[in-house]
Amino acid sequence: MSVEAFITRWQGRHGGQERANYALFLTELCDALGLPHPDPASAEHADNDYVFERVVREAGRDGTISNRRIDLYKRDAFVLEAKQSRQVPGGDKQVQGQTDLILTEAVPRGRRGADRAWDVLMLNARRQAEDYVRLLPRGHEPPPFVIVCDVGHCLEVYANFRRDGKAFDQFPDRQSFRIYLEDLRKPEVQDQLKAIWKDPASLDPARRSARVTRAIAERLAKVSKALEKDAHPADEVAMFLMRCLFTMFAEDVGLLPENSFKEVLERCEREPDTFQHDVGQLWEAMNTGGYAHAIREKVPRFNGEFFLRRTVLPLAREEIGELKQAAGHDWRDVDPSIFGTLLEQALDPDERRRLGAHYTPRAYVERLVIATVIEPLRDDWGKVLSTAERQKSEGRNDDALATVRAFHDALCATRVLDPACGTGNFLYVSLELLKRLEGEVLEALVNLGGQEALVGLEGHSVDPHQFLGMELNPRAAAIAELVLWIGHLQWHVRTRGGMPSEPILRAFKNIVVKDAVLAPGQPPRRPEWPAAEYIVGNPPFIGSKFLRARLGDDYTEALWAAHPNMNESADFVMYWWDRAAELLTRKATALRRFGLVTTNSITQSFQSRVLQRHLKASKPVSLVMAIPDHPWSKATTDAAAVRIAMTVVEAGVRDGALREVTNETGLDTDTPIIDLSEKVGIINSGLSIGVDATSVSALRANDGICSPGVKLHGAGFIVTRQEADHLGLGKRNGLERHIRPYRNGRDLTTHPRNSMVIDLFGLNIDQVRNRFPEVYQHVLTKVKPERDANNRATYRTNWWVFGEPRSELRPALKDVQRYVATPVTQKHRTFEFLPADILPDDALMVAAVDDAFVLGVMQSRSFSAWFNGTASTLEDRPRFIKSRCFDPFPFPVADDLQKQRIRVVAEAIDAHRKRVLAEHPHLTLTGLYNVLEELRAGVAPDALEPASRKIFDDGLVLILKEEHDKLDVAVADAYGWPVDLADEDVLARLVALNKERAQEEARGVVQWLRPDYQIPLLGTPKEKAELDLVGGEMATAVAQTKGPKPAFPTDDISQTAAVMSVLAAASAAVDAVVIATTFKQGRRIAPKVSAVLTALARTGFVTSPDGGRTFELRRAA
Structure with a gap:
């Protein structure tokens, strides 16, 4: 089938049967492009590398596994998802519970064509495709492309060549990411699609641009070396060459007439004596705008810093020839993210020998910029998209437009600071990624309001003034400004075309020559940093023992004096980390996140102390992303890649993503591939998931309850x-x-x-x-x-009298019929009820409560994770130590229903064990849990050894396992977190919760475990009076709610954010009424909540497991 026949056959075949036709459409597209058909699917999923309906598996929060299907998958190339049909043809492809919400639009969609209308179904399909990338099986790396298909109409292409499965962007840009059916006639479009299928890596711009950039830098190095021989000052050489470079760039992107500067260089190569005059005259015209005699054309006004001083250095014919060769490259392909580094190496005699060998590949810079800057902005954009969809579906199109415009305004005001910006690669990558996000925002405006929605935005866009830099080296600072402008103008030409408004370059003074950690003068003090929403960068690496040698005694002493909180053994880079963390927690700070590159020795004690001080401060910060060990510079035959750590930080106590390198390939290329694993939890100062459990403190809530026997x-x-x-x-x-019954640890086990x-x-x-x-x-x-x-x-x-009669325990046991007991030392940690008339030995630890809620929590996996993290730090054998294991433990603040669920299961476990032990004298508690552990390890019952199988049968261990699984779910629900968290993540959350409770108790809010006993004994006069007044009801209420409920916001975006926040905290799917009751207005706001949920579902941010009754957040890709 020819391309023309394909277009004729499919044009106009849309509007309801996309799902029924997508496989045929894509198969015939392959025919038209000469591409192989997808393979037949195999029963062995591992073999399905290029198939329709590729099965991937997703684990639910309750541990159940469900099958999802990728419409078309090609390993290492793409995930393709077809848009959901409006008219549902049946079958099981639709995500259960999403059909009615997503596939039925409240108002008709606008006409198809170049003026594309708002299409929530395509938004949802993109989100679903990105989810599938996350669900690919082990061994299948995230592909570089995600494609969304609107059958009979278009393909939308998104790319991520970092291969980390996150932040797919429009490819190649906003102007060209959508391929309409008629575009298939274009050879370049056919070539792009063929490359996506056959050689997707060839489309990575970094491969081509890095080669071009290095070739240019090598030419410049020769010119720079010649000028140095003539004794020209280095800074003068640098500024002269940068003006040459910018002129080459301006020519190739259409800001100067085509080939005009090349022709000047060709003429001057023949007549070198004319070089200074002709080039100087051109630059004079570029500064002011007007007629340039050197090229016999009118030129726009450039202005800026580059042409205020227009010194033209004399060059010999050979050097002019080198400039001509450099100008012959296509400057549209120059990668500003590495250009600055290579230019600095070309200009610096000491660095020139390393030209092209030691620089940071773009993908590494992107990894930190995305985690620091782009992820929070994309979270904001997701809320805006869902809010706009809700407004549009309710007929409020003007409100939807206003919502998106407001986000665009905020994006254009977002500032990014690099306080050690060097030649600007972090700032440039931040600019480009913000421009890509801006492209999606502008696309949404057009989809909502047509091209007229962009009226008035010609001069209002993300531009270099938002990207702030501090740099001590004047030459590097000048290069950074050049890099930003080249990048900005590249993007303008690529996405908007035409001549930008004059002056083309503006003196924003956004890059300042300044020391970021020590102000000039006396007394020693820290300089102020410009206000910004984000800080990102790569401060200088100098080990503490080399500070005096590298910086001098005076500077080092002043540095220490200006930073009294820093330990003198900290590396130089940590002074930036410390200052950024302080700014993050300042009152009314604009800063949302910072992300810095440091040495990978940050986990060592002298460096981690800096982190620890801020992580544990009264206004704490949290590591929201960390990579402890990552390659940084390009590897060569002469040297291995430098290793670094990355940390991204937010204020408050929150979970983070710990990413660890699992595989590295291509470190000596321009496109290295780094495979990362990821764990989520509280990241500690050692850049690991887990906590120093010795940092917890005893809680008043647990006072007077627990004691050894x-x-x-x-x-x-x-x-x-x-x-x-x-x-x-x-x-x-x-x-x-x-004379009383008596039990010790062995009696129980x-x-x-x-x-x-x-x-x-x-x-x-x-x-x-x-x-x-x-x-x-x-x-x-x-x-x-x-x-x-x-x-x-x-x-x-x-x-x-007993040596230790436990006088403090006896009154606690007086009014209970039973109490919780556990052996101090035990192989498998178990808890059970003992009748109150039994006196416990000191080999038992007891909790004087008869509430099965407490028994259930302590018998759960949540408490087990806590116990293993606290007890194991004390002795070789885990022992239950009251001061470490019980006193600081934060029991969940559960509602009555949650408590009752835990009580029922806990009673069932306690009764089951006692019953089977009584019926079968050969059984022991240790034996039961030995077999239970075998089952948990995956041993099938039929594979058990005979002795274990008898215990399994007589002890009904499978039933015991089921009850424990139920208990773990119920307790996790009471805490409000997923049941499948790893033990180290549970421990981290419990330690954080301990700190929250301690802060609450300092304010007088105590979540008493047994208020009727504890308050008369330990409470404040106010608590005792209130207990007397209401008979303990107030304490129970406190246990159910923590403070007053918040009011539901009044503005649309805040409403979206509030609902998403509740969903994020939920351990299972919830409905609109449940969400509404978490706010002050209660059930009466349920309709508004329902509208928010519908919009979130339509845009793919939530899913519904039961046909639209309840909802849960779709997990981030």
Whole structure:
């Protein structure tokens, strides 16, 4: 089939049957382009590298696995998703629960064609395709392309050559990312699609632009070297060459007449004596605008800094020839992200030998810029898109336009600061990525309001004034400004075309020559940094032991004096980190995030102290992304790539993404591929997921509840039942209170000995002798001799009383019918109820509560993660230590329904274990949990060893496992986090929650575990009065809600953000009413919440597992 026949066949075949026709459409597209058809799908999914309906699996929050299907997948090339049909043809392709919400539009969509209308279905398909990238199986790297297909109409192409599966952008730009059917007639479009199928890496602009940029820099190095021989000052050489470069660039992008500067250079090569005059006259005209005699053409006014001084250095014929060769390259292909570094190397005699060998590949810079700047802006843009969809669907198109315009205004006011900007590569990459995002915003404006929606925006766009730099090296600062303007004008020409408004270059003074960490003069002080929403960069690396040698004694002493909070063993780069963290937590700060490159020694103690001080401050910051060890410079045959760490920081306590390099290829190329794994949780100062659990503090909420059992210090206290009878049990009135059942750790883990213990606490020796003479004689002969030999006087004096009778535990047990007990040392951590008449030994740790809610929480995986993280730091064998394991533990603040769910399952587990142990004497608690661990490790019941299989059968261990799984879900729900969090993530959240509770308690808010007992004993006068007044109801209410409910916002974007925030905190799908009740207005705002949910679903930010009744956030790609 020819391309023309394909266009004729499919043009106009749209409007309802996209889902039914997409496979045929794409197959015939392959025919038209001479591409191979997709392969038949195999039952072995690992073989399905180029197929329709490629199955990927997604784990739900409850641990269930569901199958999703990629419409067309080609490994290492693309994920393609066809737009959902308006008329649903049936089948199981549609995401359950999304159909009615996404596939039915409230108002008709605008006409198809070049003036594209708002299409929420394409937005949703893009979001779904990006989700599928995240779900690809292990071993399948994220492809560089995502394609969204509107059958019979167009393809939309998005790319990410970093291969990290995040932030796919319009490719190649906003003007050309959408390929209409009629565009297939263009050979360049056919070539692009063929390359996407066959050789997608060939489309990576970095490959071509890096080669071109290096070739130009090599030419400049020769010219620079010649000028140095003539004794011209280095800075004068640098500015002269930069003006030459910009003139070459201006010519190639149409800001100067075509070939005009090349012709000047060709003429001057023949007549070198004319070079200074002709080039000087051209630059004079470029500065003011007007007629340029050197090229016999009128030129626009450029202005800026480059042409204020127009010194033209004399060149010989050979050097002019080098400039002519440099001008012969296509400057549209120059990559500003590495151009500055190469130019600096070309101009610096000490750096010239390294030209092209040591620079930072663009993908590395992008990785940090995206995490620091783009991800939060894209989060904002997602909320805006969903809000605009909601407004449009309600017939409020003007409001939708206003919402998108407001975001565009904010984007054009967003400032990015690099406080050690060098030659500007971080600033340029930030500019380009913001321009790409701006392209999506402008596309949305056109889709909502047509081309007229862009009226008035000609001079209002993301531009260099937003990108601020501080740099001590004047030459590097000048290069940074040049880099920004080249990048900005490249983007203007590529996406808008035509001549930009004059003056083309503006003196924004956005790059300043300034020391970022030490102000001039005395006394030593820190300089102010320009206000910005984001800080990103790569400050200089100087190890602390080299500071004096590199910077001098005076500077180093002044640096330390200006930064008194810094330890003198910290590396130089950490002074930038410290200042950025301080700015992040300043009152009314504009700063949202900062991201810095540091040495990978940041995890060592002298560096991590800086992080720790800010992570643990009263106004803490959090690492929201960290890569502990990452290559930085390009590797060569002479040297390996420099290794660095990246950290991205936000204010507050929040989870972060810890990314670790798992594979590195192509480090000696311009397009290295770095594979990263990712874990989410609280990132600590060592750049790992996990916490220093020793940093937690005891909570008042748990005071007076937990204690070890009694410590006898006398074996003669223990008696058998028969001995107890002989001593008068059942005969002597009141003795039942003093000879009691007794349990130690082994009694719980194996088989109870059914021992009893003589407990004479509260009686003096005369009372014992007079009331219980048999008992008196027993302890006199069995206990006193042992006590008389004890070194402690109190033990010798009070010889008839336990050595540690636990006087503080006894009142706590007085009014409960049972209590929670666990062995201090145990292979598998278990908790169970013991009747209150049983006296616990000090080998048991007990919690004096009879609420199965407490038992359930402590028996859950959440508490197990806490226990393993706290107890394991104390001894080789994990021991339950009250001060570490119980006192600081933050129990969930659960509502009544959540508590009841936990109680029911906890009671079931406790009853199940006791029942099977009673019915089968060979069973033990340790044995049951040995088999349970085997099942959790994936051992099938039929694969168990015979002894384990008998325990499995008699102990009904599968039922025990089911109950534990239910308990883990219920407790995770009470905490408000997913049940499938890794143990280290759970521990990190619990430690953070401990700190929140400690802060609350400092303000007088205590989530008492057993308020009816604790408040009279430990509460403040106010709490005691309130307890008396309402009979404990207030304390229960406090346990259910933390402070007043917030009001539901009044403006649309804030409403979207508020609903998304509630969904982010939910552990399962919730409906509009549930979300509404989290706000002050309650159920009456449910219709507004429902409208927000509908818009979020239509734009692909939420999913519904039950046909639109409840919703949950779609996981980020």
